[in-house]
Amino acid sequence: MTTDIGTSMVDASKPAGSVPSPVARAKWKRLRFGIAVLATQVLVLAALLVVWERATPKGSPAAFMFGSPSAIAGFLIQMAQDGSLWRDAAVTGMETLLGFFMGNLVGTLLGLSLWYSRFVSRVVEPFVIALGSIPIIALAPIVIIWFGTGLVSKVAMSTLSVVIVALVTSYKGAVGADGDQIYLMKTLGASKFQIFRKLVIPASLTDIFAGLKLTVGFALIGAIVGEFMSSSEGLGHAIFKAGSLYIIPKVFAALVVTIALALVLTWLVGKIERLLMPWRRQV
């Protein structure tokens, strides 16, 4: 009665002689697609920069108002050489990372644990909506009064910008666990905690990571807004200072560094995602 349904499939996937195997061909196809996407992105960016550079000749009012790619590059080089670029990036990066980490940790734990009790989640719902609708910028003055003008207030701003989003996305993931799969777990004799650990948490991972990617930007905004209010270092400080001195290319230069920071963090989250969800890699 053992019908070995697998054998034919296994044989088919073996490479036959020098002919490239279907697996290798699929790999090459994916690679080619990736290269095409990247090349197009570079082209679009280059075209934008060329148009921008042409429209803002050196010394023109347009160059003053909008900066120019060459001037921005000049500031970037200068900032890299005098070390302020690395210092500011490190300060803001640290604030962002801490806020990102704490906000997501607290938000995700709360969001997942709300799955446990329909009663508590109902009670909490309007409060979460109310908190989520507060513009975090409006809190900045209070946060500075509470936490001072140092690192802690920026981390607090960053955390606050992240926590509600993390809570909502992880709760959505938790309640999205399939009802029939919960039934299955029950018929297998699972306790509520086992259902939570073996089904609800893994089933929420996709939503949790979507939240993580979204909150990289929010954490960064929180940190930079905090720096706007009061600070002596960081990218927000650099942007604020250059802006008040009307050195617009320098504002853009600091923005470029901010974007780079966001890209690095997003890339890191993606790496961790692939590490934690290996089943998605094979698909």
Add this chain to the structure above:
Amino acid sequence: MSVEAATHARPGEGEAVNGTALPLVVEHVAKGYDLNGQVVPVIADLSLTLRKGEIVSLVGPSGCGKTTLLNTLCGLLAPDAGRIRWHGRQVVGQPQNVGYMLQKDLLFPWRTALANTMLGLEIRGVPAAEAEDRSRAMLDQLGLHGFADHYPATLSGGMRQRVALARTLVNDPDVLLLDEPFAALDFQTKLLIESDMVSLVRKGGRSMLLITHDIEEAVSIADRVIVLTRRPTAVKAAYEIELGSDRADVISLRENPDFSRYVRRIWADLDVAIQ
């Protein structure tokens, strides 16, 4: 041999087996859903029994309440009235040693075929090494040798349903409750899995309650076919299926002339029920 609706159309008689507790006895169970404050009755008054080692098929018109019945039997829904006894006892919550399988395979995408199979053993705290050995052996028995480390996304529909079957059988259940488990598969795949399943169930002396839309499937597999009326549902008729001794060979059974007589008879019953 005449193919007549047996007197078992009045169920409940089967319980009178002296002393030995039947795996499942259902007495006058009723169940309705609350829709906007109004109770919609789904199960009217339903009684049936499942004997040890017996395979019973439930057929009934679409939407009559078969899935609701199954979920009620497993304690996932509470009946509004009536009694459900597992091995002679009414249980609170989920009965033990009952395997539950749906049309959807319900495999966890983050677990490999092996880890999915191990789920029930893991929950019951069976040591990991033993759980793995048993699960591997079960996968091998179901023709999935070499696929233990595959994630569900890389398996075909038939293979996924085999993993789901392995996940059910590895717990060594006394009773299997199945809700159209193979309805989504193509005919050949379905026949092959079914015949594997039936021989494993018969060999292990297990009992099985199989819900299906497919009357041929019901007749080829079951010792008894119960026909349900439309909603609110109750038992309409029951047929003892007598098709010779080798019931494990569900494929060649279909050539038995009595086979098609049973099928026609049940078809007629079901037609009446639909009107």
